[in-house]
Amino acid sequence: MxxxxxxxxxxxxxxxxxxxxxxxxxxxxxxxxxxxxxxxxxxxxxxxxxxxxxxxxxxxxxxxxxxxxxxxxxxxxxxxxxxxxxxxxxxxRPASPVRDALLVDTFINERQKQMLLEIYDSFRNENTASQAGTASEPAGTRTSGASAPKSSADEASAAKQSAEKPGAGRPAITDSDPGSSH
Structure with missing residues (x-):
């Protein structure tokens, strides 16, 4: 040595x-x-x-x-x-055309770039998490209170059912209505 x-x-x-x-x-x-x-x-x-x-x-x-x-x-x-x-x-961070465009933009300052990148990343993370959550749910179930978008067949069926009910499409008159004649 x-x-x-x-x-x-x-x-x-x-x-x-x-x-x-x-x-x-x-x-x-x-x-x-x-x-x-x-x-x-x-x-x-x-x-x-x-x-x-x-x-x-x-x-x-x-x-x-x-x-x-x-x-x-x-x-x-x-x-x-x-x-x-x-x-x-x-x-x-992973390459992204949005991130690249922000980083080379000369009309915004560094602080603004960092804030926009943080917002962009938070949206991406939120969407990735929600996509992962929806992918693991069984078909036809949702964990949020939102309902699935209706198809035109569903809307037609609902319209037909309401048309078959007596008084459908007309407001119900109750005792508390000011227009009631009791």
Missing amino acids: TGDDVPEAAVDPVTTVAADLAQDIGGFIRTQRMAAKVSLRQLAERAGVSNPYLSQIERGLRKPSADVLAQIAKGLRVSAEVLYVRAGILEE
Whole structure:
């Protein structure tokens, strides 16, 4: 064993993962900055962070907070969600054309995008849960108070039955009616 070798037991997996994420987010920010043809100094100014701090983030020496990532996202004109996922702050969500359209929309700000995404996700989750609930019910039963939509045959049958009843279609007169003549 040389002086450079570190026993496996001494390597902290949490520290290793955190360092990898910091390197990954830093490299991603650098790639995005270069693709946008923005200098380090320009991005630091746009994001409201110091030039040396941004340089350290890009080199993987610092792991930025969610607030700093949001500021950098604004400076790069990308979604903060993309940076959050890269940094390991958020879980990656399944691809969706609605989500993609919201994330690239330049007419709404990051806060509005996040709110719309939360609403959209809650609707999707609600619909997924209700679809799972209806799929497991036996045919012809419902657990909610809503009735099944009637077919035209059902409506015709109901109309025929009410027409056969005496006084059907006319309001019943009771003692409490003001128009009653007693």
